[in-house]
Amino acid sequence: KNEVEQSPQNLTAQEGEFITINCSYSVGISALHWLQQHPGGGIVSLFMLSSGKKKHGRLIATINIQEKHSSLHITASHPRDSAVYICAVSAQGAQKLVFGQGTRLTINP
Amino acid sequence: ETGVTQTPRHLVMGMTNKKSLKCEQHLGHNAMYWYKQSAKKPLELMFVYSLEERVENNSVPSRFSPECPNSSHLFLHLHTLQPEDSALYLCASSQDFDYGYTFGSGTRLTVV
DSSP: OOSEEEEOSEEEEETTOOEEEEEEEOSOEEEEEEEEEOTTOOEEEEEEESSEEEEETTEEEEEETTTTEEEEEESSOOGGGOEEEEEEEEETTOSSEEEOOOEEEEEEO | OOSEEEEOSEEEEOTTOEEEEEEEEOSOOSEEEEEEEOTTSOOEEEEEEETTEEEEEOSOOTTEEEEEEETTEEEEEEESOOGGGOEEEEEEEEETTTEEEEEOOOEEEEEO
16 A cells, blocks of 8 residues: 555546545655646646645645545635646655655546 | 746657756745656656755666756756656755746657
């Protein structure tokens, strides 16, 4: 079992739908990251959080440290949101990120 | 551009070739990383450099040889690669391993 698990692995939705991607982890962490990878391969860091909730535009990320769970929400989804969304954690005492397998999101017009 | 620049963007090389991937950041970050992303697999950490010293080598074969001449530049030297080494190689930098993770656009490597 991976230390970071994401669900679902693939998600297809219609434009305008509310999207939720989940991430569960099994190690102690100092921070959790949500990343976005577009088809060209480049990765963009969306959020880094260690508690509570962060919002940026239509994106919202939450984390529950006790339950070792985080969610990424997209409101009013748009085809340009189509990408792979990756959850990664900075494990306590480790000098690296541990990645989930990613969630491939497709938003149809 | 994210602040981390990788060159080349695409590379095709034969199994007997020697080539190098380059990564450059001017974000003032003190840690740099090489990651490998193979098809349908999570990103795999290859190497971590902190303040120009290698702090982690994640069991990477010796045909991959990293070099960090200063805090802004990171290279990955490649020689006698195998077709299964074909993948997207991503460079990243961060501050103190936790903050400001920034990724480059990657080099898509094909070994023929």
